[in-house]
Amino acid sequence: MDLIAQLEAEQIAALGKNIPDFKAGDTIRVGYKVTEGTRSRVQNYEGVCISRKNGSGIAGSFTVRKISFGEGVERVFPLHSTNIDSITVVRRGRVRRAKLYYLRTRRGKSARIAEVTNYKAPKGAEA
Secondary structure (H helix, E strand, C coil): CCHHHHHHHHHHHHHCCCCCCCCCCCEEEEEEEEEECCEEEEEEEEEEEEEEECCCCCCCEEEEEEEECCEEEEEEEECCCCCEEEEEEEECECCCCCCCHHHHHCCHHHHCCCECCCCCCCCCCCC
8 A cells, every 4th residue: 555545544544434335326315514603503415426536535525416496406525524424325326327417417207216226235335
C-alpha cells in the first residue's frame, strides 16, 4: 500500500463511520444534519443514487436524485462528511451503468429501476 492510500485509510478509520455497500441504481435514505439557527436536527433525503465519484476514498461523493413536488432535485453528498448522520439502503436497483444521468430526461414508468431480489453483499462488507 502506498503512502497516500495508507494516510487515507487512517483518516477514514479515525472518522469511524459505518457506510453501507451501495452503488448507482440503489434507493438510499441519507440522514443529513441540518442546522437552523441554534438548533440542529437530522433531515432524511431519500432518492435514487445516480452516481458515485472517487470510490470509497476520503474524497468520495455520491449524487442522489429525487422527485419533489413534480420537480427533479439532485444533491451531491461527500461520502465521509461529518454532516451525514446515517446512510440506509432502502432498495437495491438492477442497472447496467455506473452513471445514471439518463434518468434526468425520463418521466413516469420509463424512469423506473428494477429491484434486485437476490442481493448478496460482497465479502468484507456489511449489507
